[in-house]
Amino acid sequence: MALSTHPLMPPSNRPISRVAIRKMENYNGDLCSIVEETLREFDLSVAGKSVLLKPNLVLGDPESVMNTHPALIRAVRETFLRLGAKRVLIGEGPAHERDTEAILEAIRLRDWLGPSEGAFVDLNVDNVHKVALRTRASKLRSLFLPAAVLEADLVVSMPKMKTHHLAGVTLSLKNLFGIVPGSCYGWPKNVLHWAGIENSILDLATTVRPDFAVVDGIVAMEGNGPIQGSPKHAGVLIFGDDPVAVDATATRVMGLAPERVGYLKKAGYVLGHVQVEKIQQIGEPITAVRSSFKVLEQFRELIEQQGTQETVSYS
Amino acid sequence: MGHPAVLAASLNSAANSADGSAADVCRPFLLQSQNPDGGWGYHPGASSAVEPTAWALLALSKSDTEIPEVERATGWLLGCQNRDGSWPSRPETLDGCWLTPLAGLALVALKARGAETAVRNAAEWTCQSHTGQRHWKMWLARFLSRRRVVAQDLSLEGWSWTLGTSSWVEPTAIALIFLQQLPSLEKSSNALSRRQMGESFLYDRMCPGGGWSMGNPKIYGIEGIAQAGVTAWALLALQKNRQREENQRSTAWLEANFDSIAGPSSLALARIALEAVGRIPVSIESRLAIQFAAGKFLNNILTVSQVIFALEPGPDVLRWIPDRP
DSSP states (O other): OOOOHHHHHHGGGSEEEEEEEEEEOTTOOOHHHHHHHHHHOOOOOHHHHHHHEEEEOSSTTTTTTOOOOOHHHHHHHHHHHHTOOSSEEEOOOOOSSSSSHHHHHHHHHHHHOOOTOOOEETTSSSSSSHHHHHHHSSSSOOOEEEEETTOEEEEEEEEEEOOOOOOOOEEEEEGGGGOOOOOOOOOOOHHHHHEEEEEEEHHHHHHSOEEEEEEEEEEEEESSSTTTTEEEHHHHHHEEEEEHHHHHHHHHHTBBOOGGGGHHHHHHTTTTTOSSEEEEEEEOOHHOOOOOOOEEEGGHHHBBBBBSOOOOOOO | OSSHHHHHHHHHHHHHHHHHHHHHHHHHHHHTTTTTSSBBBBTSSOBBBBHHHHHHHHHHSEEEEEEEEHHHHHHHHHHTOOTTTTSSSSSOOOBBBBBHHHHHHHHHHOOOOTTTHHHHHHHHHHOOOOOOGGSHHHHHHHHHOSOBBBOTTTTOEEEEEBSOOOEEEHHHHHHHHHEEEEGTTTHHHHHHHHHHHHHHHHHHHHHSSSBBBBBSEEETTTTTOOOOOHHHHHHHHTTTGGTTTHHHHHHHHHHHGGOOOOOOHHHHHHHHHHHHOOOOOOOOOHHHHHHHTTTTTTTTTHHHHHHHHHOOOOTTTOOOOOOOO
């Protein structure tokens, strides 16, 4: 079962986390080499394991500005197989499209993957099991979750780096909304909004803590994300086995302050590191890849160095 | 016949044959995928769930309903109805949800003997179930909110996916279609007011360029992205107003985008909706055959059922009957 047994503890009791930042200009480069080289830097026990990759697939978007790019999904899948994984599934329960096949077709996922019958699991319609949530931040006490998630030995969250019009940013923790099955809770998983987005993210993340995270920040999204924002070339991939530290690092790369993102701040109390001094950076330093992501006016307070980034207003 | 590869080949053959019907090919696959308990899961071998079982029954309702598979499935469906008349998404999830009107529609389509009370209870539950929008805290939050994320009229209530949350287009459309099928409700003022507000909700949530997204026509002033499947449901629910300008605009949007519909479920729903509003049926057999051969039905019972429903001639419970209000 992939239910987390990761201890919930304050930052002072937790060892330093490691996060890798890699530059990658576009999706045509040698993604497999860079992914494999980076994964080998982490102490991941993969051999013989079943791995579930959880990309962020939102709507049929051929340009993959709102979706994790299929080239990266392929590279990560191939790498885990090369590292000895018994099986690597790709699972997603899109929140804004009931016809999951329409998304797979639009992004040509099968063309990218090559022969891979049965590699994709629609988490919206998988068998479910009732799971008690480990924390009680939201008013949710339990959720039905997909068997494919619960039966995986390793869950890898693969978000697109995006601003989010309700949560500020959406990265590896917010990406977990996609494991909540639409067949039980509808689309776009509205029960989580009503339970409080930030607290729902926390409850989900403490219960199904991703074992690893790979953030697609090559072409990201800024402004009115997660669907109607604008493409933002950030040219980075971010990796790590502490999803909170990965998200905190990605937020800093976006020019935003993770301590001011409500759910990240809370996750930093129990699940992983947000503080920069508790995160050992591998690869590029943040300063070498930092961008200035536009945020909606109401998220102006997230901007790390006030006055250096634009906000976006909509009528 | 039950193996997907055989089904793909047969679909392809049906597409190329003047006499062949893709529905004739899909039906045996569906029947062989029925679980021993009488229900269907979302995939062959998966635990039985209300949505695929209701859709399988809708698909089978268009042909011979006097078969043991239908009887067993009807029994399974009736067996997991809650005492308050609602249906959960699966027996183990318990809480009544958006699938209540869909299950009711399946029973209406089958004219299932002994199911009259179940249908009536489902209709009452549907009329009495409410979203969370009526809660005083929501009114207060809307009044005080400095952020206006969406431009729609939040006072309009349709139906939600799960009780106590927001209204969305698809559950509202399914509830409206179900209630429209029940003449016995015509004298109920509650049913009438819910239907009227449900229709107003759908029109309010239409994208400005035609068609519907899940439920937000504009977010921060930017137009929502209309989707074929959702648009099909809304057009089915509003088909008695087919001459209205909004219906015409959305029908035109669906027709204009028909050739680019990538998923088989959306394709089947779009065809059902376009036929229901009087458009000439468009052949989709060959497109479906290609999609199936490429593994694009995702081995999904729901999709196979929707394809059968779209292709099979026969009485169609999703169609509005003109002599009803």
